[in-house]
Amino acid sequence: MSLSNPGAATPGAAAPAPAAAFSLTRGGFTHSLLSRFGLVAETPRQVIDRILALVLLTWVPMAILAVVQGVAWGPAVRVPFLCDLSVYARFLIAVPLFVLAGPVVDRRLAMAVADLESGGIVPAAGRPGFEAALTRLAKWRDSHLPEILLLGFSFGLSWISTHVPAARVVTNWTILGDGPGSRTSLAATWLHLAAMPLCMFLMMQWLWRFLVWSGFLWAVSRLNLEPIPTHPDRAGGLMNLGEAHTAFGIVLAAFAVIIAARAAVMAHYGGASLDAARGPLVAFVILGFLLAFGPLLLFTPMLVRARRRGLLEYGQLATSYVRSFDRKWVRGAGSAGEELLGSGDIQSLADMGNSFEVLRTMKPVPIEVRHLIAVALWMVIPMLPMIATVVPLHTMLERLLALITATR
Numbered sequence: 002m003s004l005s006n007p008g009a010a011t012p013g014a015a016a017p018a019p020a021a022a023f024s025l026t027r028g029g030f031t032h033s034l035l036s037r038f039g040l041v042a043e044t045p046r047q048v049i050d051r052i053l054a055l056v057l058l059t060w061v062p063m064a065i066l067a068v069v070q071g072v073a074w075g076p077a078v079r080v081p082f083l084c085d086l087s088v089y090a091r092f093l094i095a096v097p098l099f100v101l102a103g104p105v106v107d108r109r110l111a112m113a114v115a116d117l118e119s120g121g122i123v124p125a126a127g128r129p130g131f132e133a134a135l136t137r138l139a140k141w142r143d144s145h146l147p148e149i150l151l152l153g154f155s156f157g158l159s160w161i162s163t164h165v166p167a168a169r170v171v172t173n174w175t176i177l178g179d180g181p182g183s184r185t186s187l188a189a190t191w192l193h194l195a196a197m198p199l200c201m202f203l204m205m206q207w208l209w210r211f212l213v214w215s216g217f218l219w220a221v222s223r224l225n226l227e228p229i230p231t232h233p234d235r236a237g238g239l240m241n242l243g244e245a246h247t248a249f250g251i252v253l254a255a256f257a258v259i260i261a262a263r264a265a266v267m268a269h270y271g272g273a274s275l276d277a278a279r280g281p282l283v284a285f286v287i288l289g290f291l292l293a294f295g296p297l298l299l300f301t302p303m304l305v306r307a308r309r310r311g312l313l314e315y316g317q318l319a320t321s322y323v324r325s326f327d328r329k330w331v332r333g334a335g336s337a338g339e340e341l342l343g344s345g346d347i348q349s350l351a352d353m354g355n356s357f358e359v360l361r362t363m364k365p366v367p368i369e370v371r372h373l374i375a376v377a378l379w380m381v382i383p384m385l386p387m388i389a390t391v392v393p394l395h396t397m398l399e400r401l402l403a404l405i406t407a408t409r
Contacts, residue, residue: 230311250379
């Protein structure tokens with residue numbers, strides 16, 4: 002089936018391959034809107050154009066307005082615009098990462114879907130259910146209502162924040178003056194009414210996509226799939242799903258840089274300690290792992306059953322073969338004129354042992370340690386430059402070395 006956008010296919014053209022047709026991001030209200038302006042993020046050039054457009058719409062106007070009102074640099078406020086790490090993190094790092102993640106995630110998930118579709122794991126009886134799951138995913142992806150609601154919520158929440166007085170830890174570029182006569186700067190007005198809502202929308206849009214993809218996996222996990230117990234990936238042939246999910250690390254990196262920059266600003270200018278941010282940062286890493294790999298736990302019952310069944314079936318097969326091998330080569334004299342050296346029987350015995358070892362080490366989830374490490378690096382590395390603005394690099398390395406030494 003085709004999951005590309007309506008009208009994308011030409012009449013009489015061959016149906017696209019699943020890997021080319023599947024998409025988690027090419028649909029919905031914003032995709033339709035951006036396609037009118039040629040800002041869909043599919044080719045590298047389109048990705049760059051969309052990133053530049055968002056930077057011009059968010060960071061650049063704030064910088065210009067901050068310069069005009071004298072809060073871009075200098076002693077007017079303790080945290081001028083150009084010294085606020087959170088602004089760089091949100092609009093020059095996180096927003097581009099949110100855009101860049103689209104084609105990367107699409108490509109990885111398309112390969113995983115194609116592997117499910119053509120790898121024999123979905124039996125003929127399960128094909129209608131698999132097609133129905135793809136159709137539901139496309140329906141939710143293409144629905145305009147969720148994204149319109151998310152846009153409304155983002156702009157509404159940001160607008161409300163401009164009318165709710167908040168205690169400032171330190172004077173910054175968002176407020177002009179002190180006391181009753183203080184007023185919101187023009188740069189901060191643009192922040193609350195345009196830049197921040199767009200950043201919030203991109204964050205929530207990706208959370209929505211996580212939900213849509215998780216719904217697809219839930220539907221697939223309920224089908225009568227046929228994982229291959231002796232598959233060399235030790236996950237019944239589903240390990241490509243774990244590989245694909247590492248692409249979500251780019252999205253988590255965008256969240257990480259926002260959180261770390263906020264913690265660094267509070268520590269550098271507000272007098273807060275990074276120790277106070279340790280809990281939220283650790284909680285974010287744990288939540289990030291759950292978002293990236295939690296949906297794959299849906300396949301655990303199926304893989305556990307496949308391993309149990311495989312151990313029983315291959316155990317019986319191995320017992321029968323080993324008994325025949327023993328009868329022929331140990332207790333008997335072998336076939337007339339046949340020697341053990343070079344015999345295919347000994348190779349078959351080794352192959353049987355290898356298959357049984359694969360079964361014995363079969364994983365209950367389609368995840369490898371390298372997948373966890375990849376996502377962990379996506380979350381942790383963006384935090385390091387932000388934290389380095391508060392804690393010197395050599396201090397961080399000393400603490401890391403002490404931690405490694407203590408774990409030995």
